[in-house]
Amino acid sequence: MKRREFITLLGGAAVMWPPDVRAQQPDQKRRVGVLVILSETDPQTLVRTTAFQQGLEKLGWKVGRNVQIDYRFGVREDERARAAATDLLRLTPDVMVVSSGAALRAVQQATRTTPIVFVGVSEPAGVANLAHPGGNTTGFTTFEPSMGAKWLELLKEIAPHVTRVAIMFNPGATPVAPLFVPSAQEAAPRFGMETVTTPVHASGEIEAVMARLGGEPGSGLIIPPDSFLPFHYKLIVEQAARYRLPAIYAFRFYADAGGLVSYGPDIVDEFRQAAAYVDRILRGEKAIDLPVQQPTKFEFVINLKTAKALGLEVPPILLARADEVIE
Structure with a gap:
């Protein structure tokens, strides 16, 4: 029985683009690196990655046609995160998506130029101002202490x-x-x-x-x-x-x-929202211009x-x- 969704104006901004950006078409294959906290065999991994890919598809990005997604799983500890981040960055992705604090720290330490979109990170490192995150990092937080x-x-x-x-x-x-x-x-x-x-x-x-x-x-x-x-x-x-x-x-x-x-918060929904940010970055927007968003849907x-x-x-x-x- 599904009854409630909390939608904010800020959340709605994730699917609005300036006309000049909207007009751009994904006419070449782009690359997205994704660091997932859970193991590849965990049922939740499939649910989350499917939501992410479906979100991209609705925005015109078809895996194998105009976008390549490279995953690394089980990224929960700093050492594993650093190795996975280095591995993916060798592939020169256009944007990185991370779903753990360790993964976020690892990618931030490894690159200051590749855009980073985080998902499900309660206290994102290096983000002092949610409205203006600065640097190459933006994304979607999960909880707040109350x-x-x-x-x-x-x-x-x-x-x-x-x-x-x-x-x-x-x-x-x-x-x-x-x-x-x-x-x-x-x-x-x-x-x-x-x-x-x-x-x-x-x-x-x-x-x-x-x-x-x-x-x-x-x-x-x-x-x-x-x-x-x-x-x-x-x-x-x-x-x-x-x-x-x-x-x-x-x-x-x-x-x-x-x-x-x-x-x-609905983490699966945040993966769908992350797809919208990845789309905007692939079409020319910068992570520095995309505000960090707090949860808009709770379960x-x-x-x-x-x-x-x-x-x-x-x-x-x-x-x-x-x-x-x-x-």
Whole structure:
């Protein structure tokens, strides 16, 4: 059940071109390099890259005819990102698309001339002004710190018995996740809850944390954006079910995999929007002239099957607010 889309004037600007640029036609094969945070075999990789390519096709760019797209996958760590960036830049792409903070840093360090479009990066390096990003970088951000309080509120609505919430992330993988902690801590007393930060660095630590939380009555879990945890999302969802832990996730693929509830920006939609920026750059515009855009579409997904398995009765008003209910 899809009900809400948040559209802003700035978001609409992604598909508007000056007449002189619009008149240009893609009459030669251009090259796009793409660094993807997830592995090539991850189901979400196919969903995101398909959305990107479909976005380009709608704008007149046909893979194999007038555009070549070169992908490198599993780019989540600095060393891998640097190697992948160097590899792709040897192919002299007209524009680079990156979907992780590590990939963005690597490409920025490797080139100051090739345009860069980032997707799903919460705190883009080297971008001090969203309206005027400067340099060769622009793109689409994901979250802002106040989301921590919103996750807490939604978790309390769907699981009123929860009084202690663990915010789990890998502090060594990304500087982003801790940014959501203060807003959650500030909001916690309003909901009769307390929050604790729970660092993890390996899959074994994830299992240990989940087992410990499962033995503490009233426990709940928040999974914020993190460049480490998505590679273990199936394990996290399975452990949450095993220990009957109500959990809220930053991305909908957790809910699709059996997670209780997710709330966050539509990353797939951002890949479609990135196609519009790539199109504008290929037609002659400069990254410096394209403002960094904040999320315009958010998804609130409830997995009703999981809620029933946890013995939770989801309030009708919450079901009505959801963009999608998985039954």
